[in-house]
Amino acid sequence: MLPFVLDAPRVRLEVPGPADVEAIVTACSDPVVQRFTTVPVPYDRAEARAFLERVVGPGWATGRELTWGIRGPGSSELLGVISWRPRHSDVGFWLAPAARGRGLVTAALHRMCDHAFAEGAEAVRWEGYVGNDASAAVARRCGFTYEGVGPGLHPGRERSGPHPLCWRARLLPGDDRTPRPGWPAVGDDAPGTADPADARGTAVDATDRPPRPEAP
Numbered sequence: 001m002l003p004f005v006l007d008a009p010r011v012r013l014e015v016p017g018p019a020d021v022e023a024i025v026t027a028c029s030d031p032v033v034q035r036f037t038t039v040p041v042p043y044d045r046a047e048a049r050a051f052l053e054r055v056v057g058p059g060w061a062t063g064r065e066l067t068w069g070i071r072g073p074g075s076s077e078l079l080g081v082i083s084w085r086p087r088h089s090d091v092g093f094w095l096a097p098a099a100r101g102r103g104l105v106t107a108a109l110h111r112m113c114d115h116a117f118a119e120g121a122e123a124v125r126w127e128g129y130v131g132n133d134a135s136a137a138v139a140r141r142c143g144f145t146y147e148g149v150g151p152g153l154h155p156g157r158e159r160s161g162p163h164p165l166c167w168r169a170r171l172l173p174g175d176d177r178t179p180r181p182g183w184p185a186v187g188d189d190a191p192g193t194a195d196p197a198d199a200r201g202t203a204v205d206a207t208d209r210p211p212r213p214e215a216p
Contacts, residue, residue, distance in 0.1 A: 013068035
């Protein structure tokens with residue numbers, strides 16, 4: 001499958017490439033991203049290149065994982081990453097610290113879900129490490145229905161260990177995309193909940209699964 005762009009009024013989703021290495025290193029060195037994803041620690045240029053070469057490229061080629069860079073309209077600056085894995089129809093994302101609080105991940109997730117449903121997905125699934133309030137707030141704002149807590153779909157940083165405990169939620173094609181009751185008290189307006197680190201905890205890791213992304 002060849003990479004393609006998804007445009008929306010507030011964001012442009014475009015495959016990340018070699019020109020984004022420095023932005024990826026900066027974002028993935030952030031303590032919040034490292035806490036809520038499986039990115040290698042420490043994270044350097046070699047890890048960023050491995051992410052592009054072992055995750056992004058093969059993911060698109062096989063259709064296994066479609067990864068987009070989050071950019072502003074008309075801008076080439078990489079602000080974050082969002083990815084969708086069709087097999088389980090699960091989504092992950094992270095956002096650079098300087099780009100948080102602007103609703104960019106929320107806009108990106110809305111656009112990516114539109115694409116997934118246009119491709120026939122019966123649901124889009126989100127999971128985030130328990131305590132990742134920012135990512136949960138994004139999923140809640142996008143209308144995902146909270147489904148409880150359980151082991152995540154994907155292993156943590158230590159692949160031989162147990163899968164991390166995650167909050168889980170799902171969005172159906174007919175859902176109206178408005179916040180639903182039943183979520184843990186993540187508080188959309190609480191400090192730190194507007195666009196920080198992963199939803200799932202695996203989208204940028206260059207060694208996990210092959211790996212995978214938002215904190216919000």
